[in-house]
Amino acid sequence: MKCLTIIGARPQFVKAAVVSRAFAKTGNIEEVIVHTGQHFDDNMSEVFFQEMCIPKPKYNLGISGLMHGAMTGRMMEQIEAVMLTERPDWVLVYGDTDSTLAGALAASKLHIRLAHVEAGLRSFNMQMPEEINRILTDRVSDLLFCPTQTAIDNLRREGYDHIGTEIVRTGDVMYDAALFYSQSARPPQTEVPERFVLCTLHRAENTDTPEILTALIQGLEAVSEKQLPVVLPLHPRTRAKLDAMGYDRAASPIRFIEPVGYFEMVWLLQHCSLVMTDSGGVQKEAFFFRRPCVTLRNETEWVELVAGGYNRLAGSRPDEITAAAEAMLAARPDYSVPLYGDGKSGEAIVKKLME
Numbered sequence: 001m002k003c004l005t006i007i008g009a010r011p012q013f014v015k016a017a018v019v020s021r022a023f024a025k026t027g028n029i030e031e032v033i034v035h036t037g038q039h040f041d042d043n044m045s046e047v048f049f050q051e052m053c054i055p056k057p058k059y060n061l062g063i064s065g066l067m068h069g070a071m072t073g074r075m076m077e078q079i080e081a082v083m084l085t086e087r088p089d090w091v092l093v094y095g096d097t098d099s100t101l102a103g104a105l106a107a108s109k110l111h112i113r114l115a116h117v118e119a120g121l122r123s124f125n126m127q128m129p130e131e132i133n134r135i136l137t138d139r140v141s142d143l144l145f146c147p148t149q150t151a152i153d154n155l156r157r158e159g160y161d162h163i164g165t166e167i168v169r170t171g172d173v174m175y176d177a178a179l180f181y182s183q184s185a186r187p188p189q190t191e192v193p194e195r196f197v198l199c200t201l202h203r204a205e206n207t208d209t210p211e212i213l214t215a216l217i218q219g220l221e222a223v224s225e226k227q228l229p230v231v232l233p234l235h236p237r238t239r240a241k242l243d244a245m246g247y248d249r250a251a252s253p254i255r256f257i258e259p260v261g262y263f264e265m266v267w268l269l270q271h272c273s274l275v276m277t278d279s280g281g282v283q284k285e286a287f288f289f290r291r292p293c294v295t296l297r298n299e300t301e302w303v304e305l306v307a308g309g310y311n312r313l314a315g316s317r318p319d320e321i322t323a324a325a326e327a328m329l330a331a332r333p334d335y336s337v338p339l340y341g342d343g344k345s346g347e348a349i350v351k352k353l354m355e
């Protein structure tokens with residue numbers, strides 16, 4: 001059996017690492033990896049392939065930094081050519097980026113079987129490019145791998161019982177990654193304070209409007225000054241926006257560091273007192289590593305974390321951010337609840353594909 005895996009952005013490398021390892025264990029699946037090039041810096045891409053032993057992509061399309069239409073279109077065109085050459089039995093796409101949608105559209109139009117890992121997630125915010133990518137990808141997939149019951153319920157509400165697409169609850173591949181790689185954690189090159197808040201910030205809706213980004217930064221500065229120092233591995237998009245605003249990072253109470261590899265990220269998650277993030281993956285990782293979380297958004301796809309008291313939504317207002325940080329630093333939720341499966345999602349996905 002041949003499977004074409006399409007990835008291009010940081011969270012997809014973490015997810016694909018898990019499934020690639022499960023593919024390799026079977027010994028009779030040929031996996032061909034296409035890297036669209038969406039993320040290309042060494043610390044946003046190469047480090048994950050090296051550390052997590054992801055097989056080298058056979059194709060690197062080198063497509064990045066364009067508007068959504070141009071990016072998705074160019075990716076589709078090249079992915080289609082790869083599909084015609086490779087003629088895979090399955091195409092596998094992950095999450096919710098433009099690479100996901102481009103792979104999904106190309107596969108479905110060529111009538112190649114398509115499976116979506118992390119299906120059924122919804123923020124119900126159609127302003128997010130990710131929400132559009134998820135909905136469309138789910139709709140054209142043949143097989144939907146859902147991490148949670150919430151994801152399955154979302155699909156049912158959208159009428160998937162009548163559409164006939166096969167839906168499988170597998171648990172979350174990011175939980176597999178957290179368990180497997182936690183032994184490999186190592187401190188980042190830059191020294192961090194003994195007690196700190198770990199923050200990541202990169203969603204377009206937070207970074208693309210200067211007023212919103214300014215409010216978020218003010219909130220994080222206040223947390224750094226009044227509560228605990230904030231350590232923030234800076235995503236290239238956010239760095240570009242802060243630089244364009246003339247923000248003086250060197251003079252900031254926030255400790256900005258370069259994006260870190262997964263092993264260093266796991267160490268930071270293991271050692272921080274609180275996570276503050278607008279990332280989808282990092283919200284879950286806070287839970288995996290038993291750290292309270294404040295989400296710098298007005299809604300989340302991972303609603304079970306908010307319902308369980310593990311996560312609090314703070315939006316972008318400075319006063320709400322500091323209040324949420326204070327509340328979550330004092331929170332002591334019960335982390336023993338298995339929300340994201342048993343750590344064997346990768347195997348479950350591969351087993352189903354082989355059927």
Ligand code: UDP
Nearest residue numbers: 010011014233259260261262265279280281
């Ligand atoms: N991550 C990392 N280094 C960083 C920031 C994030 O390794 O400096 C990892 C993080 O632990 C998670 C993944 O990247 O596994 C999440 O990616 P991101 O936040 O970019 O995307 P999202 O989950 O929001 O789609």
